Amino acid sequence: MITTFFGQDALSSSPAFLVSLFLGFGFGFALEQAGFGSSRRLAGIFYFRDMTVLRVMFTAMFTAMLGLQTALALGVVRADQLYFLPTVYGAQLVGGLLFGVGFVLSSWCPGTAAVGLASGRLDALVFLVGAALGSILFNEVYAIVSPLTSWGDSGVSFIWTSLGISGPTFALIFSALAVAAFWGSEWIEKRVAGAGPYLGSPFLKAFSVTILVAALAVALLPPLDSAPVAEAPAGDFTEVGLLEAMEAGQDHIDPDELADRLLAGDPTLLLVDIRTPAEFAAFHIPRAANVPAADLPAFLAPHKHSGTIVLYSNGMTHAAQARDALARMGFANAYLLTDGLQGFFEQVLKPVSLRRVAVSEAQATRINAWRTFFLGGAPTPSASTAAPPDDAVRLVETSWLEDNLGRGDLRIIDLRPQPAYNGGHIPGSVRMDVEHFRGVIGGVSSMLQPADMITRHLGLLGVTRGVTVILVPTDKLHDATLVALALDRAGHDRYAILDGGWEQWVAEQRPTDTLLPAIAATDYPTPSGADLFTVDYRTVLAHSRNRTAIILDVRPPDFFSGAKSDEARAGHVPGAINRPFALDMSTNGAVARFRPPGELAEAYSRLIPSKDAPVVVMCRTGHQASHSYFVLRRLLGYRRVSWYDGGWSEWASRPELPIESAP
Amino acid sequence: MNSDPNLSSTGPKPHLNPYLAGVLLGLVLLASFLTLGVGLGASAGIARAGASLQSCVMPRHVADSVYFGAWGEDPLRYYLVFMFVGTLLGGSVSAILGRRVQPQLERGPTASRSRRILMALAGGVLAGFASRVAAGCTSGQGLTGGAMLATGSLVFLGAMFVSGYAVAWFVRRQWQ
Known part of the structure; x- marks a missing residue:
C-alpha cells in the first residue's frame, strides 16, 4: 500500500519538493509535446479550428481517472492518502466564468503559459506577469472577495455519488462521452478548418475501442477494496479457504489499525457492533452501527463489494462466527476485530501509565491521540502525580483567601496590568499576564505555549508541585481560565480562581499593599502527556464529518452565523452549535462571576446529553473557549471535554477545511 | 529551404499525436496522485511568485495581509512552486528536442503587437x-x-468553457 507525502503531512519537505520538480518536468514535457506551447493552437478550441485541447484534456483526465479508480479498488492506495479537492459551488462557478474570459482573451492558462515561455513566446511571459498581478490584486481585495471563496462550500463531493453510482461506473460513462467528444471534435474540425486528421482513421478507431474496453474492465473488476491485507482472500469461501484465511490471520483487523482508520475518518470503513442494544447503549466504539447478527446480510448487502466491513463483539467468538457466515455469502470484505472490544480497550484505550509493557515515546503519542479521539479528551492522571478528585474546589471565596494569606503553600497570581498591580495588590501576590502563556506556534497565533515553557514560568514564580495557585482575575474571567488551562497542560492541578476577583476584593475593603513578594525561583519539572484535552483541526474535522462529538462554538452569535467576521472566512465548523461563553457569567458593576452552578448545569443539560458525551469547545483563538472549558470540566464535571486551541482563526485560514454559515 | 516542417531537418518537428500526449499527461497526473497524494497545479506557483515579488517591495504589507500573509515568511517554500519550475524545465527540454523554441510574440495576422x-x-x-x-x-x-471526479471541479471546467465560448466571438479578430 502506498503512503503519499500528503498522507504523511510531508508536502512541505525537501523530498516532496524534489518529487514535485520531477512531476512538474513531466507535466511541462507532456504539455509541450501536445503543442500547448503555442497560443494560436490553444485559441483554436474556441473557434472549432483546432480541438487539440479537448482531445488532450479528455484523454489525460480519463487516463488518470481510470488509474486512480483502479488503484483505489485494488487497495494500492487508500482514500485517506489523497487530497480530494473540496467542492465550493459559488467559488468554482464564479472562478470558472472569470477564468474562461481570461483564457480566451490571452489564449493562455497558467500551465500552458509556462511551456509557452519555455518555447520563447513573449505573449506567454506577458500572461504570466498578468497572472501574478491578478494574484496580488486578489490578495489586496481579499477582505471583499473572501466570502466568495467559501460561498457554497460543500466539502468533498464526487459527481458519481450525486448520481448514485460507483466511481468505476462513472468512469465508464465518461469514456463513452470522451469517445463521442473525440469523434465529434474531429468532425467539427473537418467542417470548420478542413482538418480533423484522425477522423475515421484506424488509430482513432483502435484508441476509442481501447478506452471503452479499459473502462469496462475496471467497472467489472471484482473490487478487492482497500483491504487491510493486500493478499486478502479474493473469492475462496470454501471451508478450507476459510480455515486457511483464519490461520493466516486474514480474517482479522487489529485494534491499532482500526483506531488509526477511524481517527483518519476513513470513509471506506463500516464498523458494526453485533452486541445487544443495551450493551451498545452502555458503550460502543464511535461510528459503529448496532446490528443484530441475524440482520447482518440485509444490512450489509449494499456494501458487499465496497469498503471494509469490521465486526466486533465483546470477545471473538460471536464476531468470528458472523464473519465466517458472511464470507460464505460472498462478502470478501468482512473482517473481525482482533480480541473484540476487550482487545480495543487493552490496545487502544488503556492509558499509557497503566500499561504493563513499556511503550515508546512515539507509541505513547499515538495512544494519547487515540484516547483523545475516542474518549473525547478526558485527562488521564499521569503516573507521577496523584489524580485530584473531580470535585476539587475551583472557586475560592475572598474571605477564605484573606484568612489564608501568608501561607507558604499558596501562590497568588494577579492577572491585572502591571501599573494596576504596582498601585496596590493582594499582599504576597505576583503579577502575570495571560499573554505570557501564549504565542505563535506553527504559524498559528495565540496558541497556548508548550508545557516546558509553562513550567519554566511556574519555576520562575517559585511554584512547586505542592503549591496551590490562586488566580485573581479582573472582570475578564477568561484570562484566569486560560491560565488554568496552562496549568493543566503543565500537569499542575492545584489551582483555584478567586471568586469575584480583584474587584470583589477591593469592594470588600480587604487588605492590599504595594510590596513585591520575596520569591525564590525553582525548577518545575515538565511532565509528559499531561495535556490530553487539546485537540487540533484534524480531530475537529473528524468530529465534524462523523458527528462524533458536540462541537461547541462559544463566540458571539453574529460571528458564529457569519454575519460578522474578522478572520479569513466567516461562519463556523459544520455541525457546530453556538453557546456564547458570556452567557456563563454575570456582572454586577465591575465584579464578574460565573453564574450559579445549578443554572449552568440546567443550561448545559439541554445542549449535551450526558456528562460522558464528547464535547469540543472552540472560539476564535481558544481564549473564550477556555472559559467554557472551565465551566464544563471544572465546575460541572463533564468528563470528556476537549479544547480546540487554534479555533476559528486557524480553521478559517485553512481553505481546505469546510465551513458552514447561517443564512 | 523546405517549407514542410515534417520533411525539414532544421524546422520544428511535428507535435505528438494529441491522444498519446493526453495519455502521457494523464500518467504524469496519476504519478502525482500516487506519490504526492495531490494532483498537478500551476497557478499557485505563479501566485506565490507574485507574493514573493511583492514582498521584496513591501514586506510588512504582505506579511500583514490575510491571504498572502498565511503563506508565511517564504511563500516559495511550497511544493507547487517547485512543480512550476519543473514545468518550465520540462517544457524547455521538450521544445528544444522538438526544435520548437521560437522567440516571438505570437499573434494573429491582423492583430497589432500592442493589442496582443x-x-x-x-x-x-x-x-x-x-x-x-x-x-x-x-x-x-x-x-x-x-x-x-470532484463535483465542484467539473463545475469550474463547465463554467470556464461556457464563458470562454461566450466571449470568443467578440475577440475573434485576434486570431483571424
Whole structure:
C-alpha cells in the first residue's frame, strides 16, 4: 500500500519538493509535446479550428481517472492518502466564468503559459506577469472577495455519488462521452478548418475501442477494496479457504489499525457492533452501527463489494462466527476485530501509565491521540502525580483567601496590568499576564505555549508541585481560565480562581499593599502527556464529518452565523452549535462571576446529553473557549471535554477545511 | 529551404499525436496522485511568485495581509512552486528536442503587437485572479479535480468553457 507525502503531512519537505520538480518536468514535457506551447493552437478550441485541447484534456483526465479508480479498488492506495479537492459551488462557478474570459482573451492558462515561455513566446511571459498581478490584486481585495471563496462550500463531493453510482461506473460513462467528444471534435474540425486528421482513421478507431474496453474492465473488476491485507482472500469461501484465511490471520483487523482508520475518518470503513442494544447503549466504539447478527446480510448487502466491513463483539467468538457466515455469502470484505472490544480497550484505550509493557515515546503519542479521539479528551492522571478528585474546589471565596494569606503553600497570581498591580495588590501576590502563556506556534497565533515553557514560568514564580495557585482575575474571567488551562497542560492541578476577583476584593475593603513578594525561583519539572484535552483541526474535522462529538462554538452569535467576521472566512465548523461563553457569567458593576452552578448545569443539560458525551469547545483563538472549558470540566464535571486551541482563526485560514454559515 | 516542417531537418518537428500526449499527461497526473497524494497545479506557483515579488517591495504589507500573509515568511517554500519550475524545465527540454523554441510574440495576422500584449496582460490578470477565487486553474481544478471526479471541479471546467465560448466571438479578430 502506498503512503503519499500528503498522507504523511510531508508536502512541505525537501523530498516532496524534489518529487514535485520531477512531476512538474513531466507535466511541462507532456504539455509541450501536445503543442500547448503555442497560443494560436490553444485559441483554436474556441473557434472549432483546432480541438487539440479537448482531445488532450479528455484523454489525460480519463487516463488518470481510470488509474486512480483502479488503484483505489485494488487497495494500492487508500482514500485517506489523497487530497480530494473540496467542492465550493459559488467559488468554482464564479472562478470558472472569470477564468474562461481570461483564457480566451490571452489564449493562455497558467500551465500552458509556462511551456509557452519555455518555447520563447513573449505573449506567454506577458500572461504570466498578468497572472501574478491578478494574484496580488486578489490578495489586496481579499477582505471583499473572501466570502466568495467559501460561498457554497460543500466539502468533498464526487459527481458519481450525486448520481448514485460507483466511481468505476462513472468512469465508464465518461469514456463513452470522451469517445463521442473525440469523434465529434474531429468532425467539427473537418467542417470548420478542413482538418480533423484522425477522423475515421484506424488509430482513432483502435484508441476509442481501447478506452471503452479499459473502462469496462475496471467497472467489472471484482473490487478487492482497500483491504487491510493486500493478499486478502479474493473469492475462496470454501471451508478450507476459510480455515486457511483464519490461520493466516486474514480474517482479522487489529485494534491499532482500526483506531488509526477511524481517527483518519476513513470513509471506506463500516464498523458494526453485533452486541445487544443495551450493551451498545452502555458503550460502543464511535461510528459503529448496532446490528443484530441475524440482520447482518440485509444490512450489509449494499456494501458487499465496497469498503471494509469490521465486526466486533465483546470477545471473538460471536464476531468470528458472523464473519465466517458472511464470507460464505460472498462478502470478501468482512473482517473481525482482533480480541473484540476487550482487545480495543487493552490496545487502544488503556492509558499509557497503566500499561504493563513499556511503550515508546512515539507509541505513547499515538495512544494519547487515540484516547483523545475516542474518549473525547478526558485527562488521564499521569503516573507521577496523584489524580485530584473531580470535585476539587475551583472557586475560592475572598474571605477564605484573606484568612489564608501568608501561607507558604499558596501562590497568588494577579492577572491585572502591571501599573494596576504596582498601585496596590493582594499582599504576597505576583503579577502575570495571560499573554505570557501564549504565542505563535506553527504559524498559528495565540496558541497556548508548550508545557516546558509553562513550567519554566511556574519555576520562575517559585511554584512547586505542592503549591496551590490562586488566580485573581479582573472582570475578564477568561484570562484566569486560560491560565488554568496552562496549568493543566503543565500537569499542575492545584489551582483555584478567586471568586469575584480583584474587584470583589477591593469592594470588600480587604487588605492590599504595594510590596513585591520575596520569591525564590525553582525548577518545575515538565511532565509528559499531561495535556490530553487539546485537540487540533484534524480531530475537529473528524468530529465534524462523523458527528462524533458536540462541537461547541462559544463566540458571539453574529460571528458564529457569519454575519460578522474578522478572520479569513466567516461562519463556523459544520455541525457546530453556538453557546456564547458570556452567557456563563454575570456582572454586577465591575465584579464578574460565573453564574450559579445549578443554572449552568440546567443550561448545559439541554445542549449535551450526558456528562460522558464528547464535547469540543472552540472560539476564535481558544481564549473564550477556555472559559467554557472551565465551566464544563471544572465546575460541572463533564468528563470528556476537549479544547480546540487554534479555533476559528486557524480553521478559517485553512481553505481546505469546510465551513458552514447561517443564512 | 523546405517549407514542410515534417520533411525539414532544421524546422520544428511535428507535435505528438494529441491522444498519446493526453495519455502521457494523464500518467504524469496519476504519478502525482500516487506519490504526492495531490494532483498537478500551476497557478499557485505563479501566485506565490507574485507574493514573493511583492514582498521584496513591501514586506510588512504582505506579511500583514490575510491571504498572502498565511503563506508565511517564504511563500516559495511550497511544493507547487517547485512543480512550476519543473514545468518550465520540462517544457524547455521538450521544445528544444522538438526544435520548437521560437522567440516571438505570437499573434494573429491582423492583430497589432500592442493589442496582443494588452490582451495577454488583461487575460493574465483575470486568470490569475480567478485561479485564486476558485483555488486552482485549468491544471489544479480542471485536470486534477476532473480526474478525481470532484463535483465542484467539473463545475469550474463547465463554467470556464461556457464563458470562454461566450466571449470568443467578440475577440475573434485576434486570431483571424
